[in-house]
Amino acid sequence: MxxxxxxxxxxxxxxxxxxxxxxxxxxxxxxxxxxxxxxxxxxxxPQTVTATTTLNLNVITTEPFSAQRAASGLLDDATETAIARSHVVASRASDLLKDSFSPNEIRSASTVATTSGAAVVTVDFDASTAADAIRGADAVASAYLSFRSDQAQERIDVMVSNLTERIDALNKTLGEVNQQLVSADPSSAAYAQATTQRQQILTELDGLLSERNGLQSVDTTGGIVLSAAEDNELAYSPAxxxxxxxxxxxxxxxxxIAAFVWNPFDRRLRNAKEMSRELRAPVFATLDARREDVPARGDAADSLRVTRERLLVDIYLGSTVLVIDATHRGETSPTAVNLAVVTAQAGHNVQLIVPEGSEEFRDHLRTALALEAASGGTAYSRTVPALRVFSATDDGDELQGDLLLTEQTHVAIDNAGAEEITFLVLSSSAHPASILAGLRVSRSVVIVTREKDTTSTEIRWLREEADGIETPILGAVAERAVSRGDRGEAGIAWPLSARSERTASSRHSARTDETAAARDEESSVVSGAS
Structure with missing residues (x-):
């Protein structure tokens, strides 16, 4: 391989x-x-309990210890199994159980198996309780052994009776021959004939008597119980x-199977590892969304400073960085803004452009950064001197190139100084045309994500479009997910109005209601397709 x-x-x-x-x-x-x-x-x-009784069958023969043939060879598996499952044995077992089970029920509940040439027989009995199963298995085994014994004894009795009758007849004939010998002349032919007849009768009597004695000495015990049902382990079905x-x-x-079927439909990214895998770029830091503010403080500020140093390796002075806000907040994420703030705090000249910011957002930003308005829609921060925030005064409409990147915005990007870095913040729910325009004017992309809110669909679309325009995605900054109950305690003073309402009130107040509705419908269709 x-x-x-x-x-x-x-x-x-x-x-x-x-x-x-x-x-x-x-x-x-x-x-x-x-x-x-x-x-x-x-x-x-319904639960079924199976009890097992194990038997050792006796071979009923006049020569039980014959060395010429093993005793087990005198037994037949099929015959013994048929006898054990016969109606006669079942009737006897029913009598032993005092009619608790009918013969047909016993035959249905019992199973017989033979091993070692039918010398060992295993009787299984199924019942609803352990007590009934034990009683049933022992009863079938006892009935089977007694039936074998009785049958053998009956056959022997018949044979012994026949032999006795023949012996009696010979004894009578022998008496008559003896009378002839007493009355006959020893030298006569009659005497010689009687002597020969007497010898034949005695020889036959010896054989018959030996055979009868052998039959009368046969052990007719059917077998012995090797292990009773109560001595064996019970089996429960279902186990x-x-x-x-x-x-x-x-x-x-x-x-x-369900995991692989459902995974393509489960589009919400849960953690930084999933985001990095989908983005094919590193996640620089994961911030606690409940502790964010502008400017960032505490652990959030430390994480953003680490992110800044990693970004400055790939960001060139005089270039534009597109920050995609994929957090799906009601307002622009403070993390997206703080990326520009921490970069300016390092002494680099930074221009921040947030075309989708509402009036409430701008008021909060003006207060948090102590912005002082200047000509041309630019405001400078007193707390972070290297930072300036640009807000276009013209409205994007169908007569211009883009709805968000207006003519003044393009001019601000183009006129940025050679030593200045421009951060352009757009939301992932903005019109695809605006995002593509932002990709075109930018040299690199950073994405702000949120656990369990950012979807793989939008990340995949952004990655494919960025690769098509050959604008590199440097990485992402992830926000930890917060429960709905914690959202009001996050310490973030951002308004939570919907993006469509925010954009309509701040950037497109001059539009008619029909135009705004048409744009919202177009955005939802394109986003769903992506």
Whole structure:
């Protein structure tokens, strides 16, 4: 396997692990549901208890210890199984159980298996309770052994009776021959004939008597119980452990399948690792959104300063940096603004342009940065001298090139000093044409994301468009997600009006309601397609 194939295999395996780790809640949920279904099945399904009795059959023969043939060779598996499952044995077992089970029920509940040439017989009996199963298995085994014994004894009795009748007849004939010998002349032919007949009768009697004695000495015991039902382990069906493990395993398998099916539809990025993977660029820092302000303070300020130093490696003086706000806040994210602020705090001349800022946003920015208005829509900060904020006074409309990047905005970007860095902040929900225009006039891109709010769809679209224009995406700054209950305690004084309302009130107040509605509809259609 060459290096390309090894890398592809590693990437494929890493993708599987990534999806499973990302959808771990779905895996756990499906596994738990599988276990609960299995537990519910155990509660609702009828339980069957199986008891087992093991028997050792005796071979009923006149030569039980013959060395010429093993005793087990005199037994037949099919015959013994048929006898054990016969209606006669079931009737006897029913009598032993005092009619607790009918013969048909006993035959249905019992299972007979033979091993070692039918010398060992295993009787299984199924019942709803352990006590009934034990009683049933022992009853079937006892009935089976007694039936074998009775049958053998009956056959022997018949054979012994026949032999006795033949012996009696021979004894009578022998008496008559003896009378002839007493009355006959020893030298006569009659005497010789009687002597020969007497010898034949005695020989036959010896054989018959030996055969009868052998039959009368046969052991007709059907067999012995090797282990009673109460001595063997009971089997429960359905088995608790196996059923639960099967349910958990089935739930896990379903969860794995569901994870790969659902993952393409789960577009919200949960953490910095997922954002970096989707963006194919590093996440410079993750900020606590509840502690952000303008200018940033505490840990947020430290993280942004680290981000600034990493960005300055790739940002050139005199260039424009497009900051995409993908946090989906009601207003421009303070993190996007603070990227420009911390850069200016390092002594670099910075121009900040936020075309989508509402009047409330600008008022807050004016207060937070102590802005002093100057000519041409530019305001300088007294707290951060190297920072100036540009606000266009003209309205973007269909007669101009773009709705957000107005003619004055383009002029401000073009006229930025050679030692000045311009930060252009646009939201990811802005019109795609405005974002593409921002990509075109910028030398690099930074994206501000928010956990569980930023989606893979918009990140993928931004990345593909940036790659198409060959504007590099340097990386991202992520904001930690906060619960809805914590949003009011975040310490951020930004208004939470909708973007469409914000833009309509601040930048396009002269438009008609029909024009604004048409733009909102177009934006939603394009964003959904992307």
């Amino acid at each position: 060459n290096e390309d194939q090894t890398g592809a295999a590693s990437l494929g395996f890493e993708q599987y692990v990534f999806v499973l780790k990302r959808q771990w809640r779905l895996l756990i949920g499906a596994t738990v549901i599988g276990g609960l279904v299995a537990a519910l099945y155990l509660l609702l399904a 608790r452990t196996v059923t639960l493990l099967t349910g958990l395993a089935a739930g896990l398998v379903v969860g794995i």
